[in-house]
Amino acid sequence: xxxxxxxxxxxxxxxxxxxxIEKKDRHWQISLPVDVETASRxxxxxxxxxxxxxxxxxxxxxxxxDAQINFQSKEKQLxxxxxxxxxxxxx
Amino acid sequence: MIELYPAGKRYTVKNxxxxxxxxxxxxxxxxxxxxxxxxxxxxxxxxxxxxxGFGIHPHREAEIVSIVLKGQLxxxxxxxxxxxxxxxxxxxxxxxxxxxxxxxxASNQEEVQFLQLWFLPNEKKLIPSYEDISYDIEQLHxxxxxxxxxxxSDRVAKIHQDLTLYLSKLEEKKTVNFRQEEGRKIYVFxxxxxxxxxxxxxxxxxxxxxxxxTHEITIQGNQDSFFLLIDLPGGEF
Numbered sequence: 269x270x271x272x273x274x275x276x277x278x279x280x281x282x283x284x285x286x287x288x289i290e291k292k293d294r295h296w297q298i299s300l301p302v303d304v305e306t307a308s309r310x311x312x313x314x315x316x317x318x319x320x321x322x323x324x325x326x327x328x329x330x331x332x333x334d335a336q337i338n339f340q341s342k343e344k345q346l347x348x349x350x351x352x353x354x355x356x357x358x359x
Numbered sequence: 360m361i362e363l364y365p366a367g368k369r370y371t372v373k374n375x376x377x378x379x380x381x382x383x384x385x386x387x388x389x390x391x392x393x394x395x396x397x398x399x400x401x402x403x404x405x406x407x408x409x410x411x412g413f414g415i416h417p418h419r420e421a422e423i424v425s426i427v428l429k430g431q432l433x434x435x436x437x438x439x440x441x442x443x444x445x446x447x448x449x450x451x452x453x454x455x456x457x458x459x460x461x462x463x464x465a466s467n468q469e470e471v472q473f474l475q476l477w478f479l480p481n482e483k484k485l486i487p488s489y490e491d492i493s494y495d496i497e498q499l500h501x502x503x504x505x506x507x508x509x510x511x512s513d514r515v516a517k518i519h520q521d522l523t524l525y526l527s528k529l530e531e532k533k534t535v536n537f538r539q540e541e542g543r544k545i546y547v548f549x550x551x552x553x554x555x556x557x558x559x560x561x562x563x564x565x566x567x568x569x570x571x572x573t574h575e576i577t578i579q580g581n582q583d584s585f586f587l588l589i590d591l592p593g594g595e596f
Contacts, residue, residue: 275419276400276477277385318417329417333456333484356415356437356459 270300275316275331282306289321289330296330298348307339307346319348322358329354360572361556366565369404376411380404382548382567396569397544397591398520401477404565406470407432412463418454422478422518424507425450425462426526426587428550430471436460440489447496449506451516455485474548474587479596480519492516499528503535503588521592529554529580538575542593545570552584562586 272282287300298319302310310317314335321328329352336349370388372379379385382402384394394400400421412433425432427445434450435441437459444450452458464471494506494514503525511517518524527535529552539545546569547554549562556576560568570576571593578586 276421276479277383279384279386279389316420318419329457331419331457352457354417354457354459356417358414 269322270298271320271322272310273318273320274313275318278318281310281313281317292349294351295336296350296353298330298350300346301344302339302346303344304341307341307344310346311337311339317348319350326355326357329356360570361560362569362571363560363562364567364569366563366567369565376408378406380565395479395596396546397593398479398481398522398596399476399546399589399591400479401475402548402567403475404472405475406472407464408470409464410467413461415459415461417457417459418452419457420480420483421454422480422520423452423454424476424478424516424518424524426474426476426506428472428474430469430473431465432471432473433463433465434460434489434491436489438487438489442491444491448491448493449516450491451489451507451518453480453485453488453519455480455487458487458489474550476524478518478520478522481521482519485519490516494526499526499585501527501530501533501535503527503537523590525588525590527578527586527588529578529584529586531580531582534577534579536575536577537588537590539590541574543574544591544593545573545576546589546591547578548587550585550587552586553581554584554586555579555581 270287290297314337319330330350331352332350338347369380431445443465498504507516507524548567
C-alpha cells in the first residue's frame with residue numbers, strides 16, 4: 269500500500285494499492301493513477317509531501333526534497349521523483 | 360488585534376491511549392482557515408496514558424518543540440539521542456532533512472501531559488539535530504522567562520526561526536508587560552488559571568490568543584496562572 273501524507277501534520281492526501289516504484293539513477297520514480305481532484309490536493313502541498321510504502325513489518329519513507337512531482341493530466345498519472353528513502357520497522 | 364481561540368473550540372482526537380486537542384490543522388483535522396499563525400503550524404495539547412505513546416515515525420523540515428506539563432516523556436531517535444524529559448525541561452528537534460523518532464509516556468502509572476509545537480524553519484535542508492534543556496522553574500514567577508530562541512544558551516534551547524518562546528507563572532493581580540518590534544506577531548496560550556490581556560481579553564485555562572498589529576501588551580493574572588507567549592516574526596510563511 270502507498271500513502272501520501274502532508275509532512276506537517278500527517279494529513280492523508282492519498283492511499284492506494286495501485287502504484288509502481290522504479291529506481292532511476294539516484295532517484296526513485298513513484299507513479300500512481302489519481303483523479304484530478306486528488307492530484308490538485310497533492311500538488312497544493314508539493315513541497316511538503318511524505319510518501320510511505322507500507323509493508324507487513326516495515327515502512328519505506330520517500331520524499332522529494334525539491335518537489336519533483338508532475339501530474340500527467342492526459343493519462344491521469346502522478347509521477348513523483350523522490351531523492352530520499354528510509355526503511356524503518358513498524359513495530 | 361487580539362483574536363481569542365477558546366479551548367472548547369479546539370478539535371479533539373481521543374482514543375484509549377491519547378487525548379490530543381489541536382490548535383491548528385493536524386492529521387484528520389483539516390480546516391483551510393486554521394493552518395498556521397506565522398511560522399507556528401502545530402500546537403497540540405496532548406495527554407498520553409501510562410506506558411503508551413507514538414511509535415517510530417519520521418519528520419522533516421520542521422522545528423518541533425515539546426514542553427512537558429505533567430509526568431515524563433521518553434524520546435528516542437535515529438540520531439542516537441534518547442532521554443526522559445519532565446516539567447522544567449524543553450525538548451527541541453530540528454527535523455531538517457529527516458529524522459525518525461518515537462515518543463512514549465515513560466511511566467507505567469502516571470499520565471503525561473505535554474504541549475507539542477511545530478514551527479516552519481527559516482532554512483531548509485538543515486542537518487537534523489536534537490536538544491533538551493532545563494529551565495529554572497523559580498525564574499517563572501511574575502516574569503517572562505525565555506526558554507527557546509534563535510539565540511541559545513545553557514537554559515535556552517536554540518530554534519531555527521526568528522522567534523522566542525517565553526513561559527511565565529503569574530500570581531493573582533500581578534502583571535507582566537511585553538513589547539516587540541512592529542510588524543511581528545504574538546501568540547499566547549494560557550496553560551492554567553486565568554489571565555487578561557490589555558484589560559480586555561480574558562483567557563481561561565487552555566484558551567489561546569493570536570495577536571497582530573498590537574506590539575505592546577500587559578498580561579494580568581486574574582488568579583495564579585501559567586502561560587506561554589511566543590514572539591513571532593511577521594510576514595507570509
